[in-house]
Each structure stands twice: as C-alpha cells, then as structure tokens.
Amino acid sequence: MKKILGIDLGTNSLGWALIEEETKLVDGGVVIFPRGNNEDLKTGKESSYSQQRTTYRGARRLLFRRKLRRKRLLNIAHDIFHIKPEDIYSDTDPFNLYRLRKEGLDRVLNEKELFRICLYFAKKRGFLSNRKSEARANDDSGVVKKAISELDEKFHSLGFRTLGEYYFHLASEHRSGRLLEERIVGRYTSRAMYQSEFDLIINRQLSLKSKFLTDDIARELKKEIFYQRPLKSAKHLIGKCRFEESKRCMPRSHPIFQEFRAWNIINNLRWVNHDTAETDGLTADQKMKAFQYFNSEIKLTETKLKKVVGLSTRVKFSDIELKPCKTRIEIYKALSQDNINLNDEAFLKLYHCLLFTQDQNFDKFKDYVSKTWQISSNTAQVLWDIKLEPDYSNISCKAASKILPFITKGMRYDEACIEAGYHHSKKIAFKNLEKIPFLKTNEMRNPVVQKAISTTIALVNKIITVYGKPDEVRIELARELKRPRVEREKMRSRNKAKSERREQYQEILEKHFGRTVAYSDSILNKYELWLELGCKEDGMTDFEDFARNTKKVDLTKYQLWLEADRISPYTGRVISLSTLLSPEIEIEHILPYSRSLDNSFMNKTLCERSFNVHQKQNMTPLEYFNKRPNHEKDEFVKRISLLSNSAKRNMFLCEIFPDSFSNNQLTDTAYIALKAIEKIQLAIEKVYPTKGGVTAILRKQLGLNSILHYGDDANIAAEYKNRGDHRHHFIDAVVIATTTNTLLKQLSSANASFGKIEVDIQAPWQGFRSDIEEKANQILLVHRQNIKLVKSNINRYKHGNKGVKDQLTKSIRGSMHEDTLYGKITNPYTQEENYVIKKNINSLDEKQLEKIIDVKIKEFLKEQIAMKGSWAEVLKNPIIFHGKPLRSVRWRNTASELKLLRRDTNTYVESGNNFVLVIYESEDGKRDFETVSFIKAVERKTKQDDIYPRVKNDKKLLFTVQALDKFIMYHVDKDEINWEDKTELAAKLYHIRKFTKDNFYVGKSTVAKFDTAKFVMPFSKYYSVNTAKIIKIKLDLLGNIVWRSDKGKL
Template sequence: MAYFLSLDMGVQSIGWAVVPKNAADFEKLAMGVHLFEGGTDGDIEKGKDESRNLVRRSARALRRMYRRRSQRMIRLSNELKRLGLLPQCRMHIPEDRNAMLEELDRRFAYFWQGGELRCAHLLPYILRKEGLDQKLPEHAVGRALYHLAIRRGFLSIRKAVGDEKEDGVVKKGISELEKEIETSGSRTLGEYFSMLDPEKIRIRTHWTSRKMHEDEFELFWEAQAQYHPAMTPTAKKRIHRAIFFQRPLKSQRFLLGKCRLEPTRRRAPMACLEIQRFRYWQKIMDLKYTVGKDFTEIPLSHDQQDILADALENREKMTFAEIRKLLGMKKTEKFNLENGGEKQIRGNTTSCRLASVLPDRWPKMTEKEKSILLNEILQYQSSSGLEKRLRKLCRFTLEEAKAVAYLQLEPGYSELSRKAAGKLLEKMKEERIHFKEAEKAIYGSPLKKEDECEFLPPLCADRGAVLTNPVVTRALTELRKVVNAILRKYGKPERIVVELARDMKRSKKEREQISEKMRNQEKERNKAKERIIKELGILEPSRNDIQKWLLAEECGWHCPFTGKQITPASLLGKEPQFDIEHILPFSRSLDDSFMNKTLCDVYENRHVKKNKMPFEAYGHNEEKYREILTRVQNSEMPKAKKERFTMESIPEEFKSRMLNDTRYASKLAVSYLGKLYGGVIELPDEDGKTGRRRVFCYTGQ
C-alpha cells in the first residue's frame, strides 16, 4: 500500500498517522500515540528535570578532586622528606600524617605571639611570615611549604568558557583581597592572614589566586635557600611542580561536529584563514548591483571581484558605501544584499588582527607559516603557555609573543572543515561560480545516493559520538522503535512528515512586523558593540558582552536591586561587578530570553537574590522591595519585564527549554529518517532536477 507517514515529535511522546495515498485504501487509515519516559528525571513539562547522570557525575568529580589532592600532598611530602625538610612519616596514612603535623606544631609553638589558643590556627601562617625575615628550622620550612600547598588558589584559564557568574564572583573576591593585602602593607598572602583574628574573620572565606601563592613561594624559597644547602635550584623546580602542577583540561574536540561535506573531518574554527576567506568570497559571488529604471541586477566583473577580495583580505569589514567608493560606482547603485538589511561585508578578521600585532613579521610569512602559527594560537588554552611556545617555536620577541598570546580572535566554528572550505574556495575563484555550484562540481549532486536502509539503524551507529543531549537522544531512540514497527507492518512510506513544536504560524503582516523588529534589534546590538569597542577596547565583544551593555542601558545604568551605579569598567572590565541575572530563576522558569534578564550586583546576587524571584527574596522587607519596584518602574524596561518583578509565583506553561528540545529533535529526525532513502530526501523530476521531497519538517500548530 502506498501511504504517507506523519509524525508529531515531543520529548515524552510521538504521535503517528499512516495515511493511504489512494482514496480506495482510506479505510486502512491508522494512527496512535507512543508514550515514553523522557531522557531525564523529573517533570520535563514543568521544567523540573535533570540528567540521570548528574548525581553520579557530581559524586565522581568530588572523589576525583579529593584523590588528586591527596596524591599531590603525598608527592610533595616525599620531596620534602628527601630534602630533610620534613621528618620521616607514612603520609598516606591519615593518622600518622596528623600526628606528625601536630608534633611539629607543638615544637614550633614558640613562634606563637602571646601564647593564646586562637594562635594555634595561625601557626602555619606565622611560619610563612617569619620565614621571609629569619632562618627557620628545617622542619619548620617543610611545615610552611606543606601548608602553602594545601590550598593553592584559583587558576584562571583565559580561553576556557566557564560559568560567567561564578567566575565573576571569584575574580571580584580576588581583587578585593589584593587591595586589602596592599593596604595592610603585607608582602605575601601568608603574612596578611597571620595578622587576622580567626575568631572575627574566617580566613577560608577569602578567594585567593594561584599567582598569590606562587609569588609567596618564590619569596619564601629565596629567603630560606641561603640558610639550607639542600634547597638548590633543582630542588626548587621539583617542589614547585609538586605544589603547582595542574593537568590541562581534557580536550572536548571529540564533541565537535563533523563537516557535512567531509564527514571524516571536524568543523573548523571561524578564525581559520580558509574559513575567513571562504566567507567573504561567498558574499562577493552573491553580490549584485542594480542599474536603470527597471533595477536590473548585474553581478560584479572579475576585476571588481578581485579588487574587493584584496581589500577584504586586509580589512575586518567594509560597508557598502566603502565598497561603492572602492569600485568607483555611483551612490544611486544599490547592492542586492542591502535590501535584506545588511550594512557591511566582513573581511579577514584573523589576518587583520595578527597583522596589527605583528606588522613586520606577518606580511612576510608564507601561507604555510601562517597556518602553523594559527594552529598554535587556536590549540593553546593558556596565554602564558602560548607565549612560551611562540618564543621557542617562532623565535618571537617577548613583546610579540605577549601581544599574540593575548590577542582575541573571532570565536565559534564553521559548518565546514578546512579541507572542504579550501576546495570550495579554490573552485569558486578559478571558475567564478557560486559556492553551491562549486559544491556540486566537487562533491557531486546532493541526490547522490548511499545504501538505503530497510529499517532505521541504531542511533549510536550514526550520532552517538556527537549527540550529547539526553532528551533528544531518548526521543530519537523512541522514534526508531515507532518507525521500524510501522515499516514492518506497512512497508516504506512514499513521504514522511515530521512536525515541530514551534510557535503558531503567522500572517504575512505579522512576519513583516517581526522582521522589522529583528532589524531594529540588530541595529541596537551594533551600536552597543561599537560603544564597547570604543570605550573599553575589546576587539571582539562577545554576545554576552553586548547583552550586558543593552541591559545596562535598559535599567538606566543602575542596579535594579541595589541602586548601585553601573559603569562600563565595572560592567565589562577585568573584574566585573555585575552579573546577568534571571528575574524569574532559570532553573524554575526555563526562560532564558532577554525579557527575563536584568543586571544585579555580584554580592547581592550571590548572597541575597540567589535562586529566588524578586518577591521571594525581598517581599518580607517592604521598604526595600518598594525601592526596587520604584527603580524598575522608572527604567526603560518593557511592561512585560516590569511585571516579572511583581510576580509571586511562576506560571506553569510550556517552558522554552522543552520547545528547544523538541525543535532540535525534530530537525535531527529529518536527517535520521533520510537514511531510509539512502540519505536522499528529495526525488528528481523527469528532467532530472530536484522535485518532490520525501522527508518534510513543518512548524506545529
């Protein structure tokens, strides 16, 4: 029987319908709903779900942290015992280790000032302080170094993307501690802590940086090495490594998607030269200009294309007005891309930025040398590590290495690999054709078939290496069960329709209004980006930076919750003092839209607002809550956002994350279902051109 298969995918259900193609078979119409448990625990529809692996993963991470800390301390104690700086002891046995440390503390009690009991907590810090100015006994040196290694401070990895809110709190705490140390006149972290009263100020509540501990180690070792012959430069390197070595983060490259044209290759970073050039050549080949009263569109000549390409290679961007001037065109001649609201064409940002910090070296480098340098820049997470690598590998000066190591390149990844982009770019330039034509010429027709599958194969054989969303994984796994059961009974359908859970279809007028709104938002984002570049010198403001700036403008550059004034430096400087905060907690509302975001002082956010609604956090304090609402009412926030500050509960509705999960699953389902037809989801017409589709994806009602 010839039939069409309709599927309605959800995160906990799949609706299906077998619709006969011929009216005579209509009595065979069949339909049903397959229900299944979601890929996470909890109520998915209410957004109160979490990964089944979360508890296990958290416990495993904690065990790993404790184990590695214990191993680090044992390695350090072995090194110290080898140098005679600690007495012999079985450090791997907690009872023996604690007994040894207590014995050392009793022996060095004469360093206590006043002999008060509270000073027992300060003894290791006092040893670290006294060791800067006078000779300490060998075992006192070991006790101080052992204590220094227990908590070695926060190590920031600049190129790693982490929790911005938590990262901001840590860095602000470190900055405040640095100011306190400087104000007190202390030379090191240990000296500052030795002057505190632990009964009034708890030492462990302070955020410390790795650099503070390393600086103290250098000063302490230099002061004591003159008294103890065993403390040689070689010993210093071994002790330093035992205390401060930290293994690099595990590469997440295996999670990076595959190139759609070169399936064995990973997608390339946007900063790659091949991707940068492919991007602007795409625009050049798309570019046309209108002439005459009938607005005839004419593509650029080969000479014009070459002139524009040379200019874009050395420019980060060019406006259409600048392009007209470059090509000697009239102001009345408009480009087709301008009609879509575009204002500019992006050039080779990577080349421009590297040329700005290497003005003498970059232009003289060969393409191979440039590629090698860029590979080094992209693979290093640590700026200091990259700096050392560049000085050794490329023979850079200290100034050149520092400039390159801290250079900000364009973030993100392309959908293509370097190999695919290089092939397409060469074909486009050689034959002056559109990239789609180049793709067809190199990789063949998109209608090229693979082996058809009689039934859908297991998901892990196709996407297991890159699909990490548990909700989507479960939905596609259940989809396979449903479709294969239908195939066994009815055979292969002529057409499959997958419905997405999306917004309701809109009228033409509504679509026009939405398009206009999106263009206005893009203008505001561009203005904010220009202000950030001008006032703070951030070459590539992130999406998050731009969003924070727009939120600051919306709330009048004052924190809605505390009333504190917000400045560009306090917003996006090295030590941000304000976080993006969800008005209605994201963990409960799952609303990550701009409408649910504002700014909040870091301390207020961490200690007062926390994971609460404004009413829950401040409703008990009528005066403060009234002040917050007054600031909100006087701001430029839209009415809908202002109302969120007054809500006493979160409406139970279809949450945004559930929508996103369903959309994602449906899109992946289209390519997954295409395997039934050898990866071909379109049928050719009689003339050989693309015609009827066999797998559709529609918006939901």
C-alpha cells in the same frame, strides 16, 4: 492507496498519525518520553543529567587530587625529614598558619612549620585561567577576575608583600574585635598570588641559610603543589564534514575557511537602488575588488564597500554580515614588523603553531618561530597576542579547498559543490533498509537529541512492522515561524541604524586610541554604555578609566537596573550606579537556571551577591518569600507589581514553571528533526520537513483547535490549541500528514499576514474533523519509562605497551541517596542519638531554631527575638555570640531512618527515592505491600537477589507500582470495564505521578499540566494500597494494551 506518516517531534514528546491520502485516518497516538534529563521521581523536578553528573564528578576529582597532593607532600616530609603527619597537624589554630606565612618572610622556619605552609598551598591554589587570550590580555572581565584584581591591588597598596601577610593582619584585627566585616574566607584568589608567596618564602629561607632546605627540595615542593596537567585533547568531539566524511571540520579561524566564507558572502551580495528600482549582484571585477577589501581590512563597513566596488551611496545591500579574513590580515600585519613574507605552506604552518601551542609553551613557540622564520621576540609576542576566531566551521579543509576555485569564479555555493563533485543538497543515500538501524550509544553526543531520535526510530519501526512501510513521512520542525514581512523590515531598520551608529563610534575610538577597533570589540560596547549613562562623547580621558573598570556584562546590568527602577527587586534597597558596576551586584536568574534552563533576558534581574549566594540560592522568588515573614512577601509583591513588563512580573510571581519552550528547547527541537530525517531516510525514501507555523494555520482553519477544549470560551477554543492536553501532539501530526506541497506554497505566499490568513481550505475527506475527534478520545497515551538500576558498560583504556584493553564495568543509574551528609552524635547525659548537619543561620526560619543542638545558642537566639520583635529583625544585622560572628549552627535532622554511608566514616545519608512499591493480595482480597528504596534495590541487585519477593505473608504478588505506570480505574467491580471500547478505556486511563510507603497519587494520562483552575475533567486521584480499584496495564509504542495485571501477557 498512498500511506503518509505525520510526526510532530519535540524534545520530550512525539505525536504521530498514519493516514491514507485524502481517504481516512488509519491510526495515531502520542508518546511522551524523558527529555534526556535527570528526573527526581520524588519531587518531579528535572535538571540536565550530564551537567549534574559531571559537576559532581569534577568535585570528586578536585577533592581526590587535593588529597593526592597532600599525600605526596607528607611522603616527602616523612621520607626525607622523618616528620609524621600528626606532628605537622598538631597545631589546628588557623591564626598560627597566617602567622607562619607572615614570619616565613623574615625568619628561618623549621621543617614542620614549612610543611604546614606547603600543605595549605596544596589545598588552596587559587584560580588559574586556561585560555591564552585571557592569560595575556589585562582584561578584568567577569566577577572572578574583577575580585582577584581588586584584592591584589588592595593588599599591595596597603604595603603587604604577600596575600598571607595581609590575611595575618586581618586575623589579628579580628581577634581585637576590629574589621569584622573584612572576611578572609569567601574571597576570589589567583594562582599567581600563591606562587608568588611560595617563591618569596622559599627564596627567603634559602637566603637565610635554612639547614634543611635545598634548591632540589624547593623545586620538588613547588612541583607537587602547583603542577597542573594540560587539558585532554577534545579533537574527537569536532564534527565530521558532510562532504568528506572521514575529515573533521576546520576551525573558523583557518585562513582557508575565512577566504571560503568571504567569497560566499561576496557572491550572495545583492544591491537595490530605491530611487531607480534597479537591483543586481556584483560583477566579476567588483567581486575581486570586494575580496581584496575583505582580505586587507579588519573593520568592514557597507559605506566603504560601496566605495571600493564603485556603487552609489544611494544603493542598499541585502541583509549581510561582513566578515573579513581576520587571521591572514593580523598575522601579516605582525610579520610586517620584520619584513617577512611567507609562502602559503609556511603561512599555514605558522597558523597551526598559533592554534595548537598551549599557554605554558610560549617560550618554546618563540624559540621555534625564531629558528624557523627568523621572527624577532617582539613580533612573536604580537603573534601570540592575536585572538583567533573561536569555534569550528561546518566544512573540512579538504572540501573547502576543492570548492573554493569554483566559488572564486562567481558560482553559487550549490553550483560550486556540484562542480567539485559534491551533491550539496543530498545528505544521505536512500538504502531501502527493512528497518531503521538503532543509534549507537552516545552517537548524537547530545542526550536530548539521542533520546528523541531513538524514540522516533523505535516508533517508525513499530509502524513498519504493524502497517508496512509508509510511502511518505512528514516531520514538523521547531515551532519557529519566520517573522512577518513588516516586522522583518522594522528589525532590519533598527539593525541598520544601530550599525551606522556603531560605525560612527568606531571612528571616534580609532582616532583616540590610534588602533583598529573591530565591530565586535568590547571597547565599542563599553563606549555605548558610557554614552547611555549620559556622559559626553568628547570626555575620552574619563572614558579610559571607565573602560578599564567595566565589564561587557555591565551593559546588561544597566538595562536591568533601569527596568527595576534602580532598586533591588528582592531586598528593596536602592542600587547606586557605583554599586551597580561592582561585583557586589550580580545578574541573577529569576527562575534558577539549573531548574528552568532558561538563559533569556526575560529570566534575568539584579540581586546582591550575598543575598543570591546565601539566601535565595536555588529557589524561585516565591519559594524563598513563602519561607519569610508575611510582611516581607507583601512588600516584595508590591514592588514587583510596579514593573512595567508584565511578562517579567508573571515570572517573578509564578508558583510553578511556565509551560513554554525555553531557548535551548527550540534549538534542540530543530536539530532533532533534521537528524531524525537523516535516519528515517535509510529505510523510507520520501521524508520531508514542515514548519510549526504552517501547522498552526491549518489546525485553526480546519477547526481542530476546539477538539480538546472543555468548557472554555468558544473564541479561545477556536483560536488556540490546548497545550495542557498531551493529545494536541496527535492533532498536530494529523495536520502535518495532510499538508500538501500545493497548500504549503499557497500559505507561504500569504505569510505576510500571519494570523489573519483567509484561505479556503477543504477538509482532506468527508467527516475529517469527526474522525480526528473520535480518535483523540480513543488514544491510550504512552509514557516511555527510563527506570534502570544497573547498566553494564565497556571501559576501554590503554595498558602500557600492551595496547587497548576492554574492562566490563557496572554503573548505577540513579542517586542511591540524598546529597546531604549527616554526622551522628550522642548526648552524654541522655544517651540520645541525633543526626546533625551544619546550617547557615540565615537559611533557618524561626520554627527551625528548636532543632539547634547547642542549647546556649538556641536560648541566645530566642532572647534576641524577644528583644528585637521578630526573627527577621535579628537577621538584618550580623549576629555576635560571645564576641564572634555566628554564621552557622549544628542542626538536628528528624528523619526516621538514615543509613551509614561507609563503614570507615561517621557519615549518614537519607535513603532518597523509592524504587518500587510492591502490592500483594490474598485469595480473600486482603492486601499487603512492601516499599523498596533505590539503595536497597541496588544492594539486592548487586548480590543477584530478587529485588522483591514474589510472595509475602502467604499473599501473592498482585502488581508493582513505579513512576509513570499505567492503570485502568473502575468504580465497583473490574467486570464493568469494556476492554473492547477504546473511548471508555482512554477515559479511565491514569498513570502514577508519585508514590510513598503505602500510598500513591495518579493523574489523568492526557493531562500535561496538573492545575485545578484550568481543567474541568478529573485530573488526579489519590489511592491507598488497600482501597485502590485499579488494573495495571502495559502499552506498546502504538498505544495498544499488551499486558494486564488480571490476565498477564496478551
């Protein structure tokens, strides 16, 4: 009998079902695995592991290189001028540094003073853009560039020569108690500001005949301060071509790809005349005219295209996006200034010069094109300013060049591929391997994809071992169903109207500015915002000022502003239009992006920058307001309740993250499924994808939605599946396995009425629903663990002229301690030791004030509270203590145990997560335990000691407890467990949710979201080491018990 394996594959879940076609269910189960993210076992929160790791690594490298610059400068000071570091740093008053930066423009500085300035520049170098387009376009887009531009304009308009001179002015005013709101720190600065100041100071010192400074020393100092190495090549990250596996895909800006893309668009064009009901594609002559149009104009419109190919204005084209051969057009337009016409080989050579030349090598580029093609300096600048299309295509230049001749003859893409010798639809040859090869380390590059496919391969291989090879495998793609026909038509109508409106705006802007305005030009978005604000179409003089000072993101800001009724949702303050378009107001993620990974419009709102950075930070709205006085929270909830968008209201007021796929999860899921199919086909020939919408329809029609509902309304149970129960993945897998091609065609034709489909679907076999329900109640759900201490890696590096060497390294697979660093101080009167940290005064609540170290500050703050009535009132205005703003205080940590981070520092850290809880038991049933922290486990592992002893106080090891460990619970005696009854075992199966020093929480393994309001079944229990009546078990991937703590290996 034909065996079919159905797989419901997600980003962190895998449901599977093996059936004999139209006969019976063989087996099934669910595997939950880590989503390739970093999970904090203490809090249960997840974040992208690679993102967090690379962020920390980047910060370490920045700090290291800053220290290295300082060391090199100090070496110059010592070797040339015999100046000791302590002499340079003898003056620690920051005011004197600003004074020196100002005086360096007017008087001769001595060696110590000049090196003090140089050391500061080596520490604060400002922002430097690495993108050529940004380096040459005077576009102040983004908060950083906007703030830099405003600062530069401000200090120059006030008559200050340099940034340092302006800061000295502010520091002097601060000492006199004036301009306290004009802070020096916290500003965005550019690299050019510091380079300009350095050059002015050095040139002034040379002109004043400095006795120690020479041109050579000045060049050496500038090199040590401002040198920045070019970015490392990322060519190895470019994807391989599906047709020519040894070749990389070419950039989208490549002239051959743009020609290739244009012909594909032209060949796929279909038009329809609704007056006559005629429909057709373009003729060969029309296609050639259309390509000439694509190859000659940047701005393409359907209206102009119809005119070019000779079609009536009454016809409509099918859904298309017109994309011109932009690179060729712009390069030849620039070359026309010098009347230069290049052949194809020279043209591609010039294109590659533009593509690969780095920003800092513009002068070399200009000299090269001048010598090679006699291109003038002005034309070279025009070429350099061309903004090439970003990103890479999905095909190599070699493959596209082979396919292109057939596409130009009017062939369809798939036909042209076959004529060129490529089988476009055949991704991989069936090799009939016994097992699917496992992935290499980082083969997928995306850790989420790597984890999901690795789990899928392991599961399929296990099924092959136990049940033999399935005849067919069906995998469900991402749960994204195509929109219903009516909705697609509505969307097309909206897009058409928008496109026609933007074409009108393009004509207006081109007429005013005298240049081509592309459909994607930012000026077009700004003009739309201009009109949205109620301004007149003919007020173009005012619009020019508006466009210069407006960012692309302002359109989103404006939409959020209207949605929030022109007030800040968090503070309740009214946001004026001028304030809205300033850096003071930011677009903020309601649920922090680092935690939710949700970048959709639904998760965005407006917020004051200072509030976002210093107060809300990485908290959800309710996490923040739960720490504030009750009246502030009540006012916030009242404001949010007035929002018309109910989904966004719920997002503002949610206590926990919603149980739904984020945008990136949907994308990841589709990609995972496609990659899994390629891998499985190495061993199993017939592997087919299905779609989530089809599965949903079949699940409903077969009456499977109600299986996992307990006590819910019958209508809800029949309509929706229970996503709160992990076993819904198994039910989906059963439906996927039973889906036939005939049924898919039947459902596809009925897709226009999605949700109301009435198809007579017969159960695959008699007793189908009862079989599925019975198996669902027997599933022992598998949680794949990813708990490792140390991993061995091979680091390949180049060693001079000796070639590539391999170095065996060991990496720790987790955080050894918490991130916060504490200092240790001793009270001189009581000899009491305290671990302290500096905290922002705005981050403290009233109760936390008791832990402030400085007694005088503590008493002062208490007086302020008594005077103003509450701590919230005190924080409304800057706190002035002894004439200075009080922004941070030393605060005491009450943790019982902190560890010294390094012996050469006074830095202490909290030990962080526990790695394992070890439970021992004597012969008379008395228990003992030992908790091993992650840092302690690593120390023992690196010393090759046992992580925990096998015997403690004459008690033998019973079992260990780690996150996601599985246990079977019993009430009185372990003999009451019937190990042959899977239904009973599944009902008593729990896993570890959290554990502390001597206690642990367990949760029902089938429950996906622990919420007492929605689950009638027992969902979590709390046990102490001494009272827990449990037996630890281990499961294989198929959900079979392979080890028990009372029996050992089975």
